[in-house]
Amino acid sequence: MGTHSYVDACEICGGHANINQSTRPPSTSYECYDCGWWEADQEGYEGSGFIILSEINDLRNENGMDDLTHAELLATRIRIKGPIPSPMEAHYAEYASVINRRPASRDP
Ligand SMILES: [Zn+2]
Numbered sequence: 001m002g003t004h005s006y007v008d009a010c011e012i013c014g015g016h017a018n019i020n021q022s023t024r025p026p027s028t029s030y031e032c033y034d035c036g037w038w039e040a041d042q043e044g045y046e047g048s049g050f051i052i053l054s055e056i057n058d059l060r061n062e063n064g065m066d067d068l069t070h071a072e073l074l075a076t077r078i079r080i081k082g083p084i085p086s087p088m089e090a091h092y093a094e095y096a097s098v099i100n101r102r103p104a105s106r107d108p
Contacts, residue, residue: 012037013080018063033060034068035076050082053089 010017015034021027027042036056039048051059057067070090077084 010034010037012082013076015076016065018059031059033063033065034072035080035082036073037082050077053085 004021004023006019008017008019009015010032012032013035015032017030017032017037020029022042025043027040029038029040029042029045031038031051033056036051036053037048038051040046053068053070053073056073060066060068070085070087073085073089076082
């Protein structure tokens with residue numbers, strides 16, 4: 001028992017970070033819905049890093065937030081000098097608009 005969750009400004013990007021603090025055993029997990037930074041210190045689950053766009057959007061959807069676009073994540077990662085997200089992380093519709101600059105036609 002004793003889990004406390006709150007949204008705070010991300011220490012990396014200033015965006016929306018979700019911080020979960022558990023008292024027994026004492027542990028903290030941190031995940032940012034804007035830059036994708038996560039950290040955990042719970043025994044057996046310690047770690048930190050950046051999650052990919054689809055994982056960020058899964059978390060955002062669970063919390064009733066709109067999807068982050070690849071362009072938004074890219075801008076944030078450039079600003080914080082983080083890893084640049086692959087174009088393959090973009091939603092298909094967004095990715096297609098990049099690789100397919102002319103609208104495709106199915107007419108002969
Ligand atoms: Zn962040």
